[in-house]
Amino acid sequence: MAYRAPLAEFRFILDQVVPLAPVAATDRFAEATGETVEAILTEAARMCDEVMAPLQRAGDLHPARLENGVVRASPGFAEGYRAIAEGGWVGLAADPAQGGMGLPQTLNVAVNDMMSGACLALQLNPLLTQGQIEALEHHASPELQALYLPKLISGEWSGTMNLTEPQAGSDVGALRTRAEPKGDGTYAVTGQKIFISWGDSDVTANVCHLVLARLPDAAPGTKGISLFMVPKYLPDAQGRPGQANALKVVSLEHKMGLHGSPTCVMAFEGATGWLVGEPNKGMAAMFTMMNNARLAVGVQGIGVAEAAYQKALAYAADRRQMGPILDHADVRRMLAGMKADIFAARCIALSCAVATDLARATDDGDCAARAAFLTPIAKAFGTDVGMAVSDTGVQVHGGMGFVEETGAAQFYRDVRVTAIYEGTNGIQAMDLVGRKMMDEGRAAFRLLQEVQDEAAAARARLPDLAGDVWAATETLREATEALLRTAPQDRFAGAVPYLRAFARVLGGHFHLKAALAEGAAGPRGALARVYIRRLLPQHSALLAEAAAGADDLYALSGEDLAA
Structure with missing residues (x-):
């Protein structure tokens, strides 16, 4: 059975359980009418079912590869990404002044849920770009915003975040990458970063890296960290990709799953960068991106859980051992538990998104506090459910779940990292x-x-x-x-x-x-x-x-x- 986006589920939840109506009642999100919401969800579901879902196995069987310093995407990923970009899905919640739709984050969460279930490896690319867009909207200078936001929102360029170094994982304060002023308003960024998802690819015209680094004489620890925009290609006078920057992909990580998503070791060798936000305030700017990503990663877990559940259910209905195994009490127990947990996790994530939207639209402190409180729950529980449901999906398949050709194991291999990145659970x-x-x-x-x-x-x-x-x-x-x-x-x-x-x-x-x-x-x-x-x-x-x-x-x- 091919993946089908759970369109009816989102309609029910956003109408009856975690209502979107209070968000649409605000001036900021007045355009999120019932008709608009229905159109967005329906078109996103169609794109996920028809364009992205067929790429799921291709990305696993034919991983991204590094050739002559350039990352080549899995077969079909360039076309899939183009459909995402041309559909406006990257900028769904972005500022209309820069080309975004300005719709609620709640709708963005629903769309990312569907995209994650269809093909998580590809969905990671626009997800990272969305986080970068939010960080630039809040912290970048007007000049940087004017140059980068329209390109990122349109999907013409893609974005990454570069935090982790070999000696500095969750202890970001131990990073050693440095940024030296060049005297012309730019900086020379030098250092190595690891675990950079979609750190390079041939599906976009430019890859824009947000890089954490230290200025000279910066304080130790997180207080001395600044954030820099370091593009793969330096924009020319017309804002087009020009000269190659002094950065490169050293290698691609050999991973348990998510083979279609290139995870890069990046080397910055005096690469030209621009300061984002204030000096030594980089963590505040990066946390804007990370908080966006934490909810989004929880949603990734939920989307994969949905896909794993759908596959397990179809197998249980077709597989016969003394009748369909769907009729066996223990199989029924597993499937019912899977479905119940997906619903719970999805509602928690959407509730967090609604609180976020209300806080932005009304400046309500209680809504902001609720969104902040729910974010770690949504991230951790959503990814835990993704792992548990994918694992149970293998069990429902029995021995066939352990055989790669069925595709059941891929869901677990792909989703396992979500409990690790963007802050472990x-x-x-x-x-x-x-x-x-x-x-x-x-x-x-x-x-x-x-x-x-x-x-x-x-x-x-x-x-x-x-x-x-x-x-x-x-x-x-x-x-x-x-x-x-x-x-x-x-x-x-x-x-x-x-x-x-x-x-x-x-x-x-x-x-x-x-x-x-x-x-x-x-x-x-x-x-x-x-x-x-x-x-x-x-x-x-x-x-x-x-x-x-x-x-x-x-x-x-x-x-x-x-x-």
Whole structure:
């Protein structure tokens, strides 16, 4: 079965569960009418089904390759990228003044979900460009914006971000790349970066690198980092790609998956760059791009989970062992759990996007705080679901899932990295219990109160499900109050299970809303029962782990762990 974008699912969620209507009611997003939303989703689904999905296997079987210093894309990727660019999908949420559509980020999330399910390796290219667009919109000079944004938004040029170095992974402050002033307003950027997705390709006319580097005499650590625009080709007087810059692709990484997405080792050898934002304020500018990317990466996990689920479901319906294996209780358990988790993760991501849009349109501080709070949950849970559903998809296929020709294993190989890049899921969890709790938990408690209030209101119609959601939320509230009293090391030791528990409760909330919207007598009510009765109870064990502290972990020495 070929991938089909879940168009009906997005229509239902954005209408009934995570409504887009409050966003469309703002002046900023007034053009996001029902008719426009329907047209956008329908056309994006068509492009994903007809253009991108057929490239999924080609990218895996015929990886991007480095030839004579130039990266050659997988067969069909150039044509697929052209369809993305010409359709305006790169600039869907970008500033109309620079050629974007100016539509809500929520719609962009929905489109990226569909594109990720169709072909994640190709979708990575425009996703990175979208993050760069946002960083330039917020931090670049008017001159840089005027030169780069129209080209990036149109898809004529593509964008990357260059953070990681061989000795500096998540510890960005340890980077050594340097930038020397050239006396003409530009800088000579020298250093090596690794893990640069789509660091080069032949599908766009120019590749624009945002590079973190140190100015001379900069302070150590993250406080001394600046951000630079370093294009592959230096724009000429007319803004066209001109002379080649002093940078090159050293090699391509040999990866577990995502073979169609070239991951480059980049060398900058006195390459000409332009400062983006203020000196020594590069991390603030890069975090604009990274925060955009964190939600987008969570959505990547969800999109791949959808594709893996669709493939597993089709196989279970066709494969016969004492009748279709779809009729076997354990296979039914796996498929129902997959579908329930995808719905929960998708609603969390869309809820984060709606909060982001409302914050931008209204300057509402509570909406901004909610968007910030939900971002690490959306990233970590979305990618966890991507891995779990893809893994279960292999299990549904049985032995055939372990055979590459079926394509079931590719989903797991491709999605596995999403839990690692843009901040590992452990870093997301520590951000949730650390920085996101610096408001004494106000954003968390506001969200929990909303969930409990809606569960209480639902008791008259769905007493069993509503009662379970209310009770789980109360347990999470108590755990959050206890978390705020713990020492940082104990808090970090329990961060991952705490984030997972929070996501579990939010999933129950959204499933309850879906069941109520349907009337509780149809398949959404049945799926809500699967989630609330089988998956939501996991929150208790997760919160018990979250409260365990760190003493037992550090009671084991390094020698003990090696014994």
